[in-house]
Amino acid sequence: MPIRLPRSLPAYDVLSREGVMVMGRSAADHQDIRPLRIGILNLMPKKIQTENQFARLMGATPLQIELTLIRMSEHQARNTAADHMTEFYRTFQEVKDQKFDGLIITGAPIEHLDFEDVTYWNELSEIMDWTQTNVHSTFGVCWGGMAMINHFHGVRKHVLDEKLFGLYRHMNFDPQSPYLRGFSDEMSMPVSRWTEMRKDEIEAAGLPILLHSNEVGPALVEDPEHRAIYVFNHFEYDSDTLAQEYRRDLESNQVQGAEIQLPVNYFPSDDPTKAPPNTWRSHAHLLYGNWISEIYLTTPYNVDEIGLKTTDLRTNTDDVTE
Incomplete structure (x- = not known):
């Protein structure tokens, strides 16, 4: 099944050209199926690029997905045209009375x-609390994941002396996890951050770590109590996203006073003139496909019951959470 997007959204044409199944609203309404309602709280400055990245991953799943783009109510985007934001985005205040099967909270620079x-921390805190009553499963990405694990468990982020930047090997800590179905024992993942979350502090909070790197620390954490998962790195990145960041940093000529380094393990032979191969794409599709699958298996058919009752079709049991 395709992802349901407005035909005028730039992602519609981009993904169509790539062979991703997309469907306009009229065609989708004629299918006798309830689409999964997924929201993206997009905190990234390059809104359209981020829309494409996440829509591409969700559009590869076999389920119909209705995507809602959400922004903070007071914060104004500076890097995306105002007419794009007006046409395609809804503020949190406009959607707070609605229910969603899933919500992605993106990173932020x-x-x-x-x-x-x-500046928008108070509203974001309200959103994170709101997920417990109005969202079946939440996916915090990079800074979004760090914000959620801090909000719900008090786990701190730690500022680093040097930027973690490049392609790093990660280990599969829990092959039995439904979120890691089909994952290899080891895989590469793009990393771009000046902060870290520490393994001992996450474990002290009682949260299972699913993916971990000896070089850059925990990468994927499950939070069953809050029906959430947190990824601190960027499976969603395009092949050239790290290259774009590297060139941006070179042009700015200064990044927090540090010398600008090549992203490690990324350019062939460390030559920035060569196109980097994408070695993480399959695991990116697996992770987001597994997340969508878990939502499908456990979310109530009646969206009004989200946050009140969880029906687990794998065990055919109902758990009332109210």
Whole structure:
């Protein structure tokens, strides 16, 4: 099944050209099926690029997905045209009375700030609490995942002396996890951050670590109590996203006073003139496909029951959570 997108959204044409199954609203309404309602709270400055990345992964699953793009109510995007934001995005205040099968909270380039110093932290805290009543499963990505694990468990992020930047090997800590179905024992994942979450502090909070790197630390964490998973790195990145960041940093000529380094293990022979091969794409599709599958297997058919009752079709049992 395809992902359901407005035909005028740039991602519609981009994904169609790539062979990803997309469907307009009219055609989707004629299918006798309830699509999964997935929201993306997009905190990234390059909104359209981020839309394409996540829509591409969700469009590869066999389920129909209705995508809702969400923005913070007071924060104004500076890097995306105002008419794009007006046409395709809804503020949190506009959707807060709705229910969603899934929500992705993206990263944001503000990791140098303490959480409480982020201008929209109060509203984001409200959103994270709102997920417990209005969202069946939440996926926090990079800074979004760090914000969620801090909000719900008090786990801190730690500022690093040097940027973690490149393609790093990760180990599969829990092959039996439904989120890692089909995963290899080891895989590569793009990393781009100035902060880290520490393994001992996550384990002290009682949260299972699913993917981990000896070089860059925990990467994927499950939070069963809050029906959430947190990934601190970027499976969703395109092949050239790290290259774009590297060239941006070169042009700015200064990144927090540090010398600009090549992304490690990324360019062939460390030659930035050569196109980097994408070695993480299959695992990216697996992770997001597994997340969508888990939502499908456990979300109530009646969306009004989200946050009140969880029906697990794998065991054919009902768990009332109200």
